Amino acid sequence: MTLQTNRAQPVKLHRIKNAALLLDVSKPTIYRLVRAGKLTLVKLGTRASAITDESIRDFIAAHTQSVGNGS
Numbered sequence: 001m002t003l004q005t006n007r008a009q010p011v012k013l014h015r016i017k018n019a020a021l022l023l024d025v026s027k028p029t030i031y032r033l034v035r036a037g038k039l040t041l042v043k044l045g046t047r048a049s050a051i052t053d054e055s056i057r058d059f060i061a062a063h064t065q066s067v068g069n070g071s
Contacts, residue, residue, distance in 0.1 A: 013042060013050035022056060033059070 040055035
């Protein structure tokens, strides 16, 4: 019998201030995006929160426009 352990990949997190800098928005906007379900917030304690890197990447991808070739 083989014992297998499933190790989850570490989740990269960004504190609220850093997430705001990455998206070039204010901290209140980050909280609005969380309430709207567009970013994922992780509570790190009673006074600390962070946003998942994956949700930031998904948000950027969803709001990226392709530029046509002009024809």
